[in-house]
Amino acid sequence: MAEQTVRVGVIGTGMGRLHMEAYSKVPGVVINAICDINEEEARQFAQKYGAPHVFADYRQMFDAGVIDAVSIAVPNYLHAPMTIAALEAGIHVLCEKPMATTLADAQAMVEKAKATGKRLMVHMNMRFRGEAFALGRLVRQGILGEVYYGRASMIRRRMVPTVHFPPTGIMGRGPWFLDSEKAGGGALMDIGVHTFDLMWWLMGQPEPVAVSASTFRKLYEADAARMGVKFDVDELASAFVRFGSGAVAFFDVSWAANQAPEWNVRVCGTKAGLQVNPPTLFRDNGGILENTAIELPETEQVSPQQHFIECIRNPEKELISSGAEALQVMRVLDGIRRAAACGHEVSL
Ligand SMILES: NC(=O)c1ccc[n+]([C@@H]2O[C@H](COP(=O)([O-])OP(=O)(O)OC[C@H]3O[C@@H](n4cnc5c(N)ncnc54)[C@H](O)[C@@H]3O)[C@@H](O)[C@H]2O)c1
Structure with a gap:
């Protein structure tokens, strides 16, 4: 048909x-x-x-x-x-x-x-990248057991939009990225949203209940000012999230840092653990921890756009990354902004 x-x-x-x-x-x-x-x-x-x-x-x-x-x-x-x-x-x-x-x-x-x-x-296109998608499927099959800890980092060293991105590039062109009123936040809202979302999804989406956090802008404000661009958002964000299940997670992200670059998401469960870079499942086999590389066959790869269209065609099909899920992520990001502003843990 x-x-x-x-x-x-x-x-x-x-x-x-x-x-x-x-x-x-x-x-x-x-x-x-x-x-x-x-x-x-x-x-x-x-x-x-x-x-x-x-x-x-x-x-x-x-x-x-x-x-x-x-x-x-x-x-x-x-x-x-x-x-x-x-x-x-x-x-x-x-x-x-x-x-x-x-x-x-x-x-x-x-x-x-x-x-x-x-x-x-x-x-949330990172969920749809082959290996993350395959790991997500294993998580939903319960392979991790009880999930109790998540840890994720996306550390970029010199990638402040406008300051480091060419205006003729394919994205990240607008100075709005650095303006809190237009962007809502800096590295936190730009890449923290991906990093937290992927970690949370791979933890099985526990209910977030509290957050402590700090955000920083230390390196490129003067450069932006010289370019005549308003820059009042974070360059680096660091957050600790508590979940109703008793699990906790830590993540940090930066557009700019005097550091080695880093990208990974790690999740620890009682039966197994995982990481996305390189995509690996860690499982105890008779006292020996075995590493299994995870791949997704090309035939099983789906773009977010294809999934969206499939969900339009079939109203019964469950959306991956629905608005309701993104709202949960937004609660955490909003909590991080509040916690960073007040300097102590906030309830969500
Ligand atoms: N999922 C990802 O990996 C990913 C990657 C990059 C950007 N993004 C997101 O995509 C969005 C756009 O980012 P970008 O990098 O393309 O920004 P950009 O500044 O490079 O481009 C924004 C585009 O929107 C247009 N625009 C602005 N106001 C408009 C209006 N009122 N009506 C119609 N068009 C309008 C601009 O002319 C421009 O072409 C942001 O929300 C960003 O966070 C997501």
């Missing part, structure tokens, strides 16, 4: 271009509209992917009745208003991370999805 045709639109031609490319590989998906305030760039991508409609104003795109689903890949402060407007227009939403800049906005997005019955997914 032929797949139901789904007409998609993409807002934003930075990271949004990766959404376009992914949709172009999903059978039965028609990229029908591209929207960006940079209309010229929107036109170029519309041409590349054969989209007949180009918009500079997202409301006009939603009102035109030309799309069933939309990817939203614009500055963070626009995620909530665009998502809510799309859902109200009866359009399913795949929104970029972080889902919003405030907890209240994230809640409103999830409530609107419930009220309209439309799908809301947040683009």
